[in-house]
Amino acid sequence: MNCILLPKNATSITEPTQITHIKEVLKSQVGDSLIIGEIGGKIGKATITSIDDHEVQLRDVTLDKNPPAKLNLTVVLALPRPKVLRRLIMDMTSLGVNKLIIVNSYRSQKSYWQSPLLNRMDEFVFEGLQQAIDTVPMLVEFKKLFKPFIEDEFPALLEDGEQSRAVIAHPYAMQSWKSYLADAKNKYRMPKVLCIGAEGGWIDYEVDLLCQYGCTSVSLGERILRTETVVNVLLGDWLKA
Amino acid sequence: MNCILLPKNATSITEPTQITHIKEVLKSQVGDSLIIGEIGGKIGKATITSIDDHEVQLRDVTLDKNPPAKLNLTVVLALPRPKVLRRLIMDMTSLGVNKLIIVNSYRSQKSYWQSPLLNRMDEFVFEGLQQAIDTVPMLVEFKKLFKPFIEDEFPALLEDGEQSRAVIAHPYAMQSWKSYLADAKNKYRMPKVLCIGAEGGWIDYEVDLLCQYGCTSVSLGERILRTETVVNVLLGDWLKA
Numbered sequence: 001m002n003c004i005l006l007p008k009n010a011t012s013i014t015e016p017t018q019i020t021h022i023k024e025v026l027k028s029q030v031g032d033s034l035i036i037g038e039i040g041g042k043i044g045k046a047t048i049t050s051i052d053d054h055e056v057q058l059r060d061v062t063l064d065k066n067p068p069a070k071l072n073l074t075v076v077l078a079l080p081r082p083k084v085l086r087r088l089i090m091d092m093t094s095l096g097v098n099k100l101i102i103v104n105s106y107r108s109q110k111s112y113w114q115s116p117l118l119n120r121m122d123e124f125v126f127e128g129l130q131q132a133i134d135t136v137p138m139l140v141e142f143k144k145l146f147k148p149f150i151e152d153e154f155p156a157l158l159e160d161g162e163q164s165r166a167v168i169a170h171p172y173a174m175q176s177w178k179s180y181l182a183d184a185k186n187k188y189r190m191p192k193v194l195c196i197g198a199e200g201g202w203i204d205y206e207v208d209l210l211c212q213y214g215c216t217s218v219s220l221g222e223r224i225l226r227t228e229t230v231v232n233v234l235l236g237d238w239l240k241a
Numbered sequence: 242m243n244c245i246l247l248p249k250n251a252t253s254i255t256e257p258t259q260i261t262h263i264k265e266v267l268k269s270q271v272g273d274s275l276i277i278g279e280i281g282g283k284i285g286k287a288t289i290t291s292i293d294d295h296e297v298q299l300r301d302v303t304l305d306k307n308p309p310a311k312l313n314l315t316v317v318l319a320l321p322r323p324k325v326l327r328r329l330i331m332d333m334t335s336l337g338v339n340k341l342i343i344v345n346s347y348r349s350q351k352s353y354w355q356s357p358l359l360n361r362m363d364e365f366v367f368e369g370l371q372q373a374i375d376t377v378p379m380l381v382e383f384k385k386l387f388k389p390f391i392e393d394e395f396p397a398l399l400e401d402g403e404q405s406r407a408v409i410a411h412p413y414a415m416q417s418w419k420s421y422l423a424d425a426k427n428k429y430r431m432p433k434v435l436c437i438g439a440e441g442g443w444i445d446y447e448v449d450l451l452c453q454y455g456c457t458s459v460s461l462g463e464r465i466l467r468t469e470t471v472v473n474v475l476l477g478d479w480l481k482a
Contacts, residue, residue: 002465068463091470132464178481221480222309223373224243229332232473239462239474240419 001025003035003043003133005126010038013056022048022056037135038063067135071096071238073190074157078105078198078206080227082115086124087228092138093128095235099139104146107200113144146206154213157193166193166215169234170207171224173217180218181237190241191216194234198227242266242371244276244284251279254297263289263297278376279304308376312337312479313431315398319346319439319447321468323356327365329469333379334369336476340380345387348441354385387447395454398434407434407456410475411448412465414458421459422478431482432457437472 001021004013013019022028030048036058037043044063048056075097080088092100104113121140129135143149158165167180184190195202195210202210207217220233242262245254254260263269271289277299278284285304289297316338321329333341345354362381370376384390399406408421425431436443436451443451448458461474 087469091467094464094466094470095474096464131467134464181481223335223337223375223480225335226332226372228328229335229473232470233336233477233480236474236477239464240422 001127001130003037003130005037005039005130005135008038008041011058011061013058014054019051019053019056023051028056034058035133036061036063037067037129037133039135040137041067041135043067043133043135068096068132070098070136071235072192073097073235073238074099074101074193075231075235076101076103076154076157076193076195077231078103078196078202079108079112080198081109082112082117084226084228085115085117086120086127088231089121089124089138089140090128090131091228091232092235093125094132094134095232095239096132096134097138097235099141101141101143101149103143103149105198105206106203107198118142147209150209150213154193154210158214159192165189165191166195166210166213167191168195168202168207168210168215168217169197169220169230170217171201171219173219175216175218177218177220177234177237180216185241190238196227196231196234242368244278244371244374246278246280246367246371246376249279249282252299252302254299255295260292260294260297264292275299276374277302277304278308278370278374280376281378282376284308284374284376309337309373311339311377311379312476313433314338314476314479315340315342315434316472316476317342317344317395317398317434317436318468318472319344319437319443320349320353321439323353323358325467325469326356326358327361327368329472330362330365330379330381331369331372332469332473333476334366335373335375336473336480337373337375338379338476340382342382342384342390344384344390346439346447347444348439359383388450391450391454395434395451399455400433406430406432407436407451407454408432409436409443409448409451409456409458410438410461410471411458412442412460414460416457416459418459418461418475418478421457426482431479435475437468437475439468 004018028048032048033045036046042063043065046058046061049059050057079102125137211217245259269289273289274286277287283304284306287299287302290300291298316333320343366378452458
């Protein structure tokens with residue numbers, strides 16, 4: 001938690017995890033300064049005027065810095081095992097992904113859709129924002145039907161209809177991400193959509209359908225990586241673009 | 242577990258986690274083929290001849306493929322909270338890091354060094370290898386004294402004594418990783434050593450000492466990322482180099 005995210009016009013902190021962080025990790029005292037952000041707004045500072053178990057009061061709230069820019073990127077993610085979802089959401093948020101669309105895939109087990117963790121997206125996004133010192137939540141949507149989503153909604157994500165502005169990470173793709181990236185950078189543009197499979201990857205049918213709707217299939221090489229690792233390895237290239 | 246890693250000349254599997262994986266995840270039957278690797282050796286296949294709770298027997302063991310190349314990279318990591326160590330070790334292993342040196346740092350709490358997880362490095366490396374279909378373990382060393390390690394042993398990691406062949410990830414560095422990387426790539430060489438801090442980063446004294454011994458300090462930008470995220474974001478650039 002590198003900043004404390006607060007609702008608009010807040011002059012005190014009542015969220016238990018934030019209070020615990022201030023007391024136990026930061027070990028802040030009355031008179032200390034805190035890095036704060038306004039949800040959806042600017043970043044700044046405030047001074048602590050009182051601390052107890054239920055509330056931390058603030059004065060001199062100054063919000064004067066814009067949050068870091070978001071990546072011009074929508075991630076389409078096959079629903080993974082719920083236990084990895086928290087870290088995935090946090091990482092994507094902290095890396096600045098604009099929008100996340102979680103879709104069903106052949107290898108997403110039906111039980112995953114029943115997980116109570118799916119109702120906790122806002123909380124995981126919030127954690128990612130407070131990690132990265134950002135204030136603007138990543139948008140998260142769920143699409144339980146893969147084919148209708150790809151056929152009816154996916155093309156609009158590419159908007160300008162340009163080819164190859166969407167990539168699908170697939171360990172067995174012929175083209176390497178490296179060569180794709182070199183080409184994209186030469187053209188001064190990164191893909192606007194990145195599709196990432198869950199454990200076990202996409203099945204051929206899914207890869208084919210995505211490619212039919214404008215995706216280019218790319219591989220990171222021989223090593224098979226965990227979903228979380230792939231996400232960070234790939235998103236790093238938008239961060240550095 | 243994308244391959245089952247076995248000792249040299251093994252014709253059966255007796256490791257409980259591997260047997261559970263074969264039975265419950267792969268749902269393999271007698272006659273099915275398995276992707277296997279010989280620890281430190283080649284990768285190949287074998288056919289299952291019997292499965293019970295304590296042993297999976299194999300025939301036609303064929304080891305004919307070299308493991309993927311390791312990255313020419315040593316990571317120097319400040320000892321993080323033990324609970325993140327397993328994933329960090331797995332990820333670095335699966336991404337192909339050659340050697341990991343875990344050092345003490347100002348922000349590594351003393352209690353971290355007492356964690357029983359520090360005795361389980363081999364197990365975490367093994368998991369990373371089986372994830373990535375690799376067979377050659379990442380070397381892991383511990384250095385409990387930061388200053389003597391940097392002064393006496395760090396320079397040898399750079400071997401050829403070239404400047405700027407080591408980088409330290411530091412959120413407040415002046416130079417961006419992107420500009421450093423562009424320069425490194427123009428010279429057809431990536432740094433041989435990457436130093437990554439734990440939660441809260443390196444303190445100034447540590448950054449200064451590392452820089453004095455040949456490191457260049459680089460930043461990934463405004464966003465403050467978790468250690469695990471930084472590791473994957475940066476290592477991706479060696480993977481793609």
